[in-house]
Structure formats: C-alpha cells, structure tokens
Amino acid sequence: MGSEIDMESQTCSSDQEPTAIFKNVNRPVFLKFEDVVYTVEIKKARCLKTKSKKSEERNILKGVTGAVLPGEMLAILGPSGSGKTTLLTSLGGRLSGQLSGSITYNDKPFSNQMKRNMGRSFEATKCKNIIISGPMKRGVSGGERKRVSIGQEILINPSPLFLDKPTSGLDSTTAQRIVSTLWELARGGRTVAMAIHQPSSRLFYMFHKVLLLPDGNPLFFGKGASVMDYFSSIAYSPFVHMTLADYLLDLANGKNVADAYACVPSNEVDKEQKAVKDALATSYKSNLAHIEGRD
Ligand SMILES: Nc1ncnc2c1ncn2[C@@H]1O[C@H](COP(=O)(O)OP(=O)(O)OP(=O)(O)O)[C@@H](O)[C@H]1O
Numbered sequence: 001m002g003s004e005i006d007m008e009s010q011t012c013s014s015d016q017e018p019t020a021i022f023k024n025v026n027r028p029v030f031l032k033f034e035d036v037v038y039t040v041e042i043k044k045a046r047c048l049k050t051k052s053k054k055s056e057e058r059n060i061l062k063g064v065t066g067a068v069l070p071g072e073m074l075a076i077l078g079p080s081g082s083g084k085t086t087l088l089t090s091l092g093g094r095l096s097g098q099l100s101g102s103i104t105y106n107d108k109p110f111s112n113q114m115k116r117n118m119g120r121s122f123e124a125t126k127c128k129n130i131i132i133s134g135p136m137k138r139g140v141s142g143g144e145r146k147r148v149s150i151g152q153e154i155l156i157n158p159s160p161l162f163l164d165k166p167t168s169g170l171d172s173t174t175a176q177r178i179v180s181t182l183w184e185l186a187r188g189g190r191t192v193a194m195a196i197h198q199p200s201s202r203l204f205y206m207f208h209k210v211l212l213l214p215d216g217n218p219l220f221f222g223k224g225a226s227v228m229d230y231f232s233s234i235a236y237s238p239f240v241h242m243t244l245a246d247y248l249l250d251l252a253n254g255k256n257v258a259d260a261y262a263c264v265p266s267n268e269v270d271k272e273q274k275a276v277k278d279a280l281a282t283s284y285k286s287n288l289a290h291i292e293g294r295d
Helices: 084-091 112-117 142-154 172-187 224-233 244-252 266-287
Strands: 031-046 053-068 073-077 098-105 119-121 161-164 192-195 209-212 220-223
Touching (some): 053 073, 053 084, 073 244, 084 098, 084 192, 119 142, 161 172, 172 192, 244 266
Antiparallel strands (some): 031 053, 209 220
C-alpha cells in the first residue's frame, strides 16, 4: 500500500509508547455552542404574472446548544437533511450568512489561531491527483480516501477535530477502525465532533456525547450512555429489538415504535409523526436545554 497512512498501525497498546499522533494534544479545547441559529434565504422562481421575484427565509439550525470537553467525542445524529453538516461547518467557523448564537473555544470566539489548530474532514474532501495505491496505481477507493483524508488532518495534531460522516459507505469493520482511531485521538485530550449516519451499537457506546438533531431542532443532548434512560424517563422505549441509533433516528422522524403506523391512514401519519416530534421537542426544552459539559 505504498504511501497510504495506516491509521490502524498507529493505535497504541498499553505496553507501548503512544505513537506521535496519539500523544497528548498541545492545546486542549473546550468547545461550547449556545442557541445556534442559522438562516438562509431561498430565492423562488420569478412569478410570470407579477414579474416579481420572491424569496423566503428558512431556518436550518433552530437553536442548538451543547458542549464538548477535551477528551470527548461528540456524535451528531439525525435524518438526512437535518442540519448535521451545517452545524459542523458552523462549529468549524466556516459558515457565512445569518448565523446567531454563541460558539466559543476555551470561552473565546473563533480566531485565526484556532483555525490553524483545527482539523476538518468533510465528505467533499478529495485526494485529487494523488496516487495512493499499489502497483496498479489506480488511485483510492472511497474508504481509503476517507482514511487518508482523516490521516492528513490528524498529522497536524489538531484540536478540535470535526468530521462529516467519516464512516458513511464503509464496511462495519473499517468503520469501527476509524471510530476507534478517533476515540484514541480524543483520549489524548482532543475535542472531537462528528456527524454520523446510523452507527452500530458497538460504535455508539464509544461516543461520550450525543446530539440528536432532526430538522435543525435538538431532541437530545447529553452523555451517550444516558440517552436511553432519558427517553425511557419521558415514556419512549423501543418495543422491538433494534439498535440504539435506529431507534433514535425513528424518534427523530417522529416514529415511536417499529410499524407503529402500519394501520394508520397515510394522511394521518404526518400528523402523528409531527405530534411525536413536537412532544419530544417540548421535553427537550423543559429537561435538557441547558449546557451540560464541564461535569
Ligand atoms: N446555503 C444553503 N442554502 C439553502 N439551503 C441550505 C444551505 N445550506 C444547507 N441547506 C439545506 O439545509 C438542510 C440541511 O443540510 P445539511 O447538509 O446540514 O444536512 P445533513 O443533516 O448533513 O444531511 P445529510 O445527512 O443528508 O448529509 C438541507 O435541506 C440543505 O439543503
């Protein structure tokens, strides 16, 4: 594999000195975001009759709050189009436009110094014109590209480190290697935040914090280990065996139990799902809409 960065071989066992990239971070960062709202203006097509161009505002993030300590790994979960990438981009200081609320790094706003220390691995990252492969020199697969992209970022010993769906499209073993590597990086005092689609249960339990974000509206923020206790406490529990992430995504879509709406007329399903989402959003506001972080 020639020049491929082998992240797995970088993992340290307890009787070895940690490899350079897993050594403690130089600058620990406490990341805090409060009531983050992001609005875009959507231009509509010109009306032929009046010849006027209409536009409307759309809130992509609707008041998202959370905190990640040095040494912690945050997973942002939610259905497609729910605002996960937008939130990560805003945390990375790269979102222009109507952004309000507060995002701080060690209680200070975004700065050029912070930008230099940050690592970002987003889906659009390409290894264009770089040949990283074997004798056939055929370039890289999607999984290899993701690993190289993450490897490139961690070489600068970054913190915080933001990753957009680092495991999407990968087999479960490779996905686990990647998340284990990120967990090791967090253990060295880095602040790690990632958007992720449906992590398996063994991945889920590696996350210190979880943010569930349907429609840009948080339904849960807190310790990964306490997520089911929270939903049970407000009377939401899965009746059938399903992975934690599947259940959370069902809730985020307003679906309380598997097949819950099988006998409900389709025009009623939307209403039912909205009612579940509204109830969860209300519970979030009264129970969790405060900063949890330093404990
Ligand atoms: N600048 C923009 N202008 C208009 N719409 C936008 C803009 N940025 C984001 N959106 C919309 O906001 C929504 C959230 O997008 P985002 O990419 O953050 O979702 P996501 O949760 O990461 O989705 P996925 O899991 O499918 O990648 C989408 O509907 C997207 O089209």
